[in-house]
Amino acid sequence: MPLEEALLRARVRRLTHASRPRRRRPRASRRSTDPREVTPKRTAQLIVGAFAAALVAGTVLLLLPVARVGPGGASFMEAFFTATSAMCVTGLIVVDTPTYWTPFGQAVVLALIQIGGFGVMSFATVLGILLARRLGLTARIMSSAETKSPGYGDMRRVLLRVLATTLVVETLVAAALALRFAAGYGYGAGQAVWHGVFHAVSAFNNAGFALYTLSIMDFATDPWINLPLIAAVVLGGLGFPVLHELRREWRRPRRWSMNTRIVLLATVVLLSAGTVFLSAVEWANPATLGPMRADEKLLAGFFQSTIARTAGFNSIDVSAMHPVSWLGLDLLMLVGGGPAGTAGGLKVTTFVVLGCIAYTEVTGGAAVNVLGRRLSRSVQRQATTVVVLALGAVAAATMVLMLLHEDIGLDRLLFEVISAFATVGLSTGITAALSPAGQGVLIALMFLGRLGPITVATAMAARPRRALYELPEERPLIG
Template identity: 80%
Template sequence: MWHMPLEEALLRARIRRLTRRSRLRPSNRRLPRQFRRSTDPREVTPARTAQLIITAFGVALVAGTVLLLLPGARTGEGGATVLEAVFTATSAICVTGLVVVDTPTYWTPFGQAVILALIQIGGFGVMSFTTVLGILLARRLGLKARILSSAETKHPGYGDMRRVLLRILATTAVIEVAVAAALALRFHAGYDYGVGRAVWHGVFHAVSAFNNAGFALYSLSIMDFAADPWINLPLIVAVVLGGLGFPVLYQLRKEWRLPRRWTLNTRLVLFASPILLLGGTVFLCAVEWSSPTTLGPMGTGEKLLAGFFQSTVARTAGFNSIDVSAMHPVSWLGLDILMLIGGGPAGTAGGLKVTTFAVLGYIAFTEITGGSAVNVLGKRLPRSVQRQAITVVVLAVGAVVTGTMALMLMHEDLGLDRVLFEAVSAFATVGLSTGITAELSGPGQLVLVALMFLGRLGPVTVATATAYRHRRLLYELPEERPLIG
């Protein structure tokens, strides 16, 4: 049933009284423009917004694939194969970082520029569209809900999409330019790169880091710089800022001294992110500290830096400063969890988002303690948000399990731990790999392509389809409780 805001309902009632007196037929044209009920099939609804996002990514994917198929995009004679181009374009537009060919040696500077453009489009597109999606959904709320939303965000201009997009663009540009400058200076001063090469490497890795893509211009990713904090720390800053999400960055810029005004989204992201970063660092250092193939040969400071870097990029950048393929299977399982959780919503990070898992944690805590309502940091959580979080997680787990089983059927010799790691990395758009991506068969690589696309757009479209879609029933079925557990 369609529910109109109170102000609109009162205005319509007044018009009906007036038209009844004058025996005129009421018309939408008599209403102010903001209160007219649209009959235009092109109206931007949440479901149509999801379709537009998928279509836009599909068009960008096709365009990127065509460009990578050009002979000038590949070193040597001839062009790339269709599968190589499709996989690389998908990994770039979905800001994942998984590769089937060596980026610095296989692709020419033109091909690398195409990859960089796809990364920027994918990262900015997802961040901007998810933010705009929230605005569109807020506009569909009633008057009371909109007032409450505006009061909570402390942002009266929340509906100005143009201003929001410009802020996202400005935020992206400032962070990427700053990180690129820091990296370029280090490459030039510390590694004797020429100015042009230093700037190119700085820009490429800054864009890749902020957009949480994980593409690198080195065959061993960042392993050659594992002990260099002047390379690691700027990349960490870019990954973290991109992973926090634009709503959090904007509110911190405006109200970083006023935590009491922070929205629940900002509080959850800032509460969960440090725990995951530090927890992942402690976990990886504890497991890999004495391993001769990973952290063992390093000094204490280098081990802590490498552990912190790997914990950071697991959510969800895809760089690696140590050999992931040589890690202990327990480390792979821990990274699976970090990758699946991901970063903050409405940002460049992938995964299911820290807010989703925080909501699940609070739901479980409430059930265990016997609470009647799920309260999160001083706010009561709507039941629709609870159902939404459970739906997204269940569908995501189903996609990962299905992809893992499909890969296992095709490659029984690779083992469950490696295949599961690859599937989670693809779905969470991380890009970390145990080294088996290029070894997969064509159908196996297409499975990863599907997982990357689903992982990047799936949670957004599911959230769009379920948010604010209420249907009031005129009856209820009798209640009965099945046995749980």
């Protein structure tokens, strides 16, 4: 019968289907073996690789005879160290920038500063946007990781805003400096514009390279030079997310994000505390602030407090400062500026998070709160990881330099190490005196400090494996 036949066929199909070996569906969490897959590790590798490629290109350009004053070209270490310092927007030098490099070499240094401050991947992505007018997923992920942007979809708009902000600030500061150089110091139009542009770019990108052998010491008492540089350093150090939010919501502080409020509050506190500390310690020092008037001392103290976060100019002789001032500058350099900007250091947000964690533990709180908001545990782990890796790198590098240079004191070596790692560029005058091995240590620190310990560690780490089980929990004694 038709009905019985249909039931029999249905039963046969079920039995046949049950007897077939089932294919194992791939789990969603199983990692793809496609080398083109954009994973966190691959993202870090691409950023580090792009940075290294740009560094090689800059070194090759500085090795050309046309880049150096006099016959022949620069040595490899001179070119490599200068290119690294410029790309990492640090400012440490082993040769005198205005007398050793030709205008071509100075232009190469300036280009490396601009690319390094803006971000290698971000710079390449902007060029792609301008030429192709579209942005692929991989480029969005790379740029988002480099600029610390929370999303991928609007990266085109984010990068163009960053570019516009950079050009506007640098143009305004360059114009102010050029006018002062021309009106106050008798520079010709071309020289005034070149000096204004170079120092504006160097200041906004927190690089600290100067076209003067004594950096800004010849202008230590001139507010028309100091204040534009301070403004550029502070704006670059706040970070692009803060600048963009202030532009949109500057009339409504209650709508500011936690990141913006932390960066602004910490910046005001650190600038004020640094100014008071440096001015008080160096007030009577005849080699630094001693010969100046009271208002000039405050200006120089304010300038040096700002520069420590993390530009690298100096309006007073750093090598003649009191060792206590060096220690204070160590702390300011290590903290640095805001995230997703041109400043270096461990970032003010990292230290605020650590301070809030400590406060919560001391007071017996259940959750870590900052400015009326609860911090996620991932942010707490990330802040702790950054500080632990950074302190480990600083301690290891300092010990290596102590072994290589037993004739140099710990305070000067530690100052040099922190300045390199925090990409500041301040020095007590020992950079050029270090051995090639010692300078190599500083190169590694600048590279690590600019890209970030987590980025470099992720790029070098082995492929992560998913844990299939957890070990029993136990609490060791702390403290």
